[in-house]
Amino acid sequence: MSCQVQSNLKNSATGPVRVYKAGESFFEPPGNQHLVSENASATEPASMLAVFIADEGAQLTTLASTSTPATPTKSTPTELVDALNLVFGKQKSNRAVHAKGIVLEGNFIPSPTASTLSKAPHFQKAVPVTIRFSNFAGIPTVSDTDGLANPRGLALKFHLPDGSDSDLVTHSFNGFPAPTADELRQFLIALGTSGPGVAKPTPADKYLAGHPIAKSFLESQQPPPVSYATLTYFGVNSFKFINAQGEEKFGRYRIEPQAGYHFLTPQQITNAAPGYLAEEIRQRVAKSPIRFTFRAQLSEPGDKIDDPSVAWPETRKTIELGFLEITNVVSDSDTAERALLFLPTALPDGIEPADPMIQARGSAYPVSYQRRHQ
Numbered sequence: 001m002s003c004q005v006q007s008n009l010k011n012s013a014t015g016p017v018r019v020y021k022a023g024e025s026f027f028e029p030p031g032n033q034h035l036v037s038e039n040a041s042a043t044e045p046a047s048m049l050a051v052f053i054a055d056e057g058a059q060l061t062t063l064a065s066t067s068t069p070a071t072p073t074k075s076t077p078t079e080l081v082d083a084l085n086l087v088f089g090k091q092k093s094n095r096a097v098h099a100k101g102i103v104l105e106g107n108f109i110p111s112p113t114a115s116t117l118s119k120a121p122h123f124q125k126a127v128p129v130t131i132r133f134s135n136f137a138g139i140p141t142v143s144d145t146d147g148l149a150n151p152r153g154l155a156l157k158f159h160l161p162d163g164s165d166s167d168l169v170t171h172s173f174n175g176f177p178a179p180t181a182d183e184l185r186q187f188l189i190a191l192g193t194s195g196p197g198v199a200k201p202t203p204a205d206k207y208l209a210g211h212p213i214a215k216s217f218l219e220s221q222q223p224p225p226v227s228y229a230t231l232t233y234f235g236v237n238s239f240k241f242i243n244a245q246g247e248e249k250f251g252r253y254r255i256e257p258q259a260g261y262h263f264l265t266p267q268q269i270t271n272a273a274p275g276y277l278a279e280e281i282r283q284r285v286a287k288s289p290i291r292f293t294f295r296a297q298l299s300e301p302g303d304k305i306d307d308p309s310v311a312w313p314e315t316r317k318t319i320e321l322g323f324l325e326i327t328n329v330v331s332d333s334d335t336a337e338r339a340l341l342f343l344p345t346a347l348p349d350g351i352e353p354a355d356p357m358i359q360a361r362g363s364a365y366p367v368s369y370q371r372r373h374q
């Protein structure tokens with residue numbers, strides 16, 4: 001196979017362009033060795049890139065949240081997605097990260113306590129929800145048992161009574177490898193420039209030596225789950241919740257499986273099919289609805305609101321927000337996931353971003369969306 005993956009850093013002015021061949025390892029977290037996807041596509045022609053950038057500006061004006069405070073993030077949305085592409089390869093029809101997934105539907109049913117936290121419409125009244133579970137890597141063919149499939153993603157679109165949507169994008173790890181979007185980009189560049197043949201210590205070795213939180217993120221991932229329905233998902237970034245009385249609280253979402261936490265045994269991992277998670281969730285939801293309990297973990301004075309790499313202590317109070325009931329897989333999941341764009345900045349009155357990373361995400365996701373719709 002002669003497929004080449006070339007980083008697209010030429011418009012970000014941040015370092016050398018590096019070329020990988022299919023099958024080359026692009027980084028080696030302890031205990032894992034991962035391969036560049038053969039599906040990854042080559043670099044865009046320069047003319048196309050120019051058109052893309054012009055479109056991207058327009059897109060961001062339309063799609064980014066208006067309620068976010070000015071963000072100190074220095075990296076542009078393009079640079080952030082370029083850094084993801086540097087690690088996983090450029091995608092023309094798949095997400096830059098969390099490329100492999102499955103789309104389902106259901107309902108969110110709020111608890112009576114939800115309205116004490118926020119006046120958001122879905123905290124007052126049940127609403128339909130579109131759900132996408134995913135594996136972490138920006139590699140659509142990643143095996144469900146590969147280390148790069150962790151953490152798993154759970155993205156939700158709450159369809160609100162006024163016809164608008166509110167989105168929430170979470171993953172199955174209580175933390176993040178970097179405190180800010182700019183730091184994430186540095187981490188990704190270090191990983192993406194540390195392939196075979198690069199002298200030791202590689203940029204990734206050096207980065208991880210100086211960033212214990214990123215190192216621990218790579219080293220403390222769970223084994224493959226029995227199901228997407230047997231994991232807890234964390235919002236990681238903090239939001240400000242405002243109730244009808246104008247009271248404000250800072251919180252982080254966590255979405256807990258009513259099926260409990262279950263992971264594959266080493267023997268089951270050996271026997272698991274590369275796409276077992278989609279098959280498992282299809283069979284599970286066909287038998288009965290899948291439920292998750294929604295909670296917000298509330299901050300206390302001194303907790304870092306704008307640093308998702310630091311989990312708040314488990315002793316923090318949580319408030320029950322309701323439950324998610326997943327009822328079915330959509331009829332054509334591949335078509336649905338291509339059309340879907342989950343925006344962490346799509347928020348109703350009563351919920352506001354409290355971490356600048358949310359705005360950075362809200363601006364970067366549409367760039368990936370555009371790249372997968374060329």
Ligand code: HEM
Binds near residue numbers: 097171340
């Ligand atoms: C600055 C930080 C981040 C950047 C630049 C970033 C970037 C991206 C991009 C470009 C996509 C693909 C969007 C698309 O094509 O639709 C994506 C998807 C995703 N991200 Fe992030 N992300 C960041 C932080 C996070 C965090 C903190 C979480 C978890 C809490 C997360 C979880 C996910 C998930 C689950 C998806 C898949 C969404 C879907 O199913 O469509 N990301 N991210």
